[in-house]
Amino acid sequence: MYGIAALAGASPLLDAEKESWLAHNLIFDERYRALALDLLSNFKSGSELSLSCSDRRRAGCSYKHCFVTNGTWIFEFNTTSEDSSIYGARVLIRRVNEAAGELRHAASLQGPFLMDDAIRNRMRQLVGLKNYSLCLRNCEHVARYVLTGRWVSLQLNEGGALFEFFRSAFVEDVRKLLNAMPHTLVRTPQWIAGDGKSQLAYKATEPFLRQHEETYNVLVVGPRSSGKTSLIRSLFCGPPARLRAEPDGNAESSSDTAIEPTSDVSFFRGCTKVASNDQDVILIDTVGFADPKFQDRDLLAVMKRRVMANTRRIHHVIGVVSYLETAAESFEGVALVGKWLRAHCHKSSFVILVNKAEAVQTAEEEDRVRAYLNSVAQHVLGYQWSAQQILFYDCLSDSDAALKRRQALQQSLFGQVTSPMVLED
Numbered sequence: 001m002y003g004i005a006a007l008a009g010a011s012p013l014l015d016a017e018k019e020s021w022l023a024h025n026l027i028f029d030e031r032y033r034a035l036a037l038d039l040l041s042n043f044k045s046g047s048e049l050s051l052s053c054s055d056r057r058r059a060g061c062s063y064k065h066c067f068v069t070n071g072t073w074i075f076e077f078n079t080t081s082e083d084s085s086i087y088g089a090r091v092l093i094r095r096v097n098e099a100a101g102e103l104r105h106a107a108s109l110q111g112p113f114l115m116d117d118a119i120r121n122r123m124r125q126l127v128g129l130k131n132y133s134l135c136l137r138n139c140e141h142v143a144r145y146v147l148t149g150r151w152v153s154l155q156l157n158e159g160g161a162l163f164e165f166f167r168s169a170f171v172e173d174v175r176k177l178l179n180a181m182p183h184t185l186v187r188t189p190q191w192i193a194g195d196g197k198s199q200l201a202y203k204a205t206e207p208f209l210r211q212h213e214e215t216y217n218v219l220v221v222g223p224r225s226s227g228k229t230s231l232i233r234s235l236f237c238g239p240p241a242r243l244r245a246e247p248d249g250n251a252e253s254s255s256d257t258a259i260e261p262t263s264d265v266s267f268f269r270g271c272t273k274v275a276s277n278d279q280d281v282i283l284i285d286t287v288g289f290a291d292p293k294f295q296d297r298d299l300l301a302v303m304k305r306r307v308m309a310n311t312r313r314i315h316h317v318i319g320v321v322s323y324l325e326t327a328a329e330s331f332e333g334v335a336l337v338g339k340w341l342r343a344h345c346h347k348s349s350f351v352i353l354v355n356k357a358e359a360v361q362t363a364e365e366e367d368r369v370r371a372y373l374n375s376v377a378q379h380v381l382g383y384q385w386s387a388q389q390i391l392f393y394d395c396l397s398d399s400d401a402a403l404k405r406r407q408a409l410q411q412s413l414f415g416q417v418t419s420p421m422v423l424e425d
């Protein structure tokens, strides 16, 4: 017996937890924030940090309390000496309790991570945080966000202790928030502005979708830095040379057009003709695979839940790989997505897009690359892609050849209506 059912619906834990689901943002305790900011310098640049954890149990719910430590100091979302309720927890910095052998009783989950400015900035962002939530803003979200930039708690993945405990209490709106960035941390790209040649007109960047909307959905996956976000941008805007900075459309600068690594699933809405009908299209941008800080299968589990909480229909999948990085490991994440969605049964829905392919100029070179990719696909996936499924692309180029490649991709995605793959648990 486990989970919310065991609490007979009357648990104070469940009441407090449900209250914490009402708004997914960050609220701070300024006193704790000031105290922790004074202690931040105890995490010296270049020092080794680890993600560690100890076992916890509250009102029948067992989970791992995660924290960041350099061996002497701890950064964590934990209860304080003033309030022992988890909902009174604060993000704080404190010394390791050496007398109690604290770290000897903890397990190291991952590390070392080297302390740097990015980690320091994220620590600074979160110190003093107070609106704890076991499901939306827990100690693991905070520790992993600080170390990796991703708001992820693996305990909220399918099969994870917290997911299973609260499973029956989740309603649709809450499922959408699991492992989603708090609103306060979401950074909406400012670069969207059409080049007038795009078939796809940009409408909005949305954190969530309405489940039962009849949109045409394209899932974009691939290893990190292969150009997934650049691809989406190019489908809306053309190459960066054609970008104008919003909102006033003035001259661009590199900071207006630079793309940051994607840290959460995001939904880009546009409108185009699919076959000959006007249709709202959602391009789903995802977090890159082959990231040394996460295992591909954990990233896939997070992606699955984030996508499925928002839509159950996927019309196309684009597996973006970089021509400059075609080692077999770069395909493993795409292969996992292929297995999840049974790509071999939906061949017309899957495209492998070889991005950064400006050096691939002739049909013979393309065929040579296709043959190489298929030898990798055979090894990683157990089957091969057809020639029509392996397309070439260059997001940054303004040439006629690049424009033709964009048109070929658009044709493959929107030239005819494809029936959606229906996602099931």
Ligand SMILES: Nc1nc2c(ncn2[C@@H]2O[C@H](COP(=O)(O)OP(=O)(O)OP(=O)(O)O)[C@@H](O)[C@H]2O)c(=O)[nH]1
Pocket: 222, 223, 224, 225, 226, 227, 228, 229, 230, 231, 259, 260, 261, 262, 263, 286, 287, 288, 289, 355, 356, 357, 358, 393, 394, 395, 396, 397
């Ligand atoms: N040469 C070249 N560089 C590209 C191309 N497309 C993207 N890039 C560069 O590759 C880098 C990564 O691009 P992103 O679009 O952020 O890649 P991503 O797959 O979204 O990366 P993550 O979100 O970190 O997984 C950026 O510096 C881009 O400018 C391309 O076609 N050619």
Ligand SMILES: [Mg+2]
Pocket: 228, 229, 230, 260, 261, 262, 285, 286
């Ligand atoms: Mg990206």
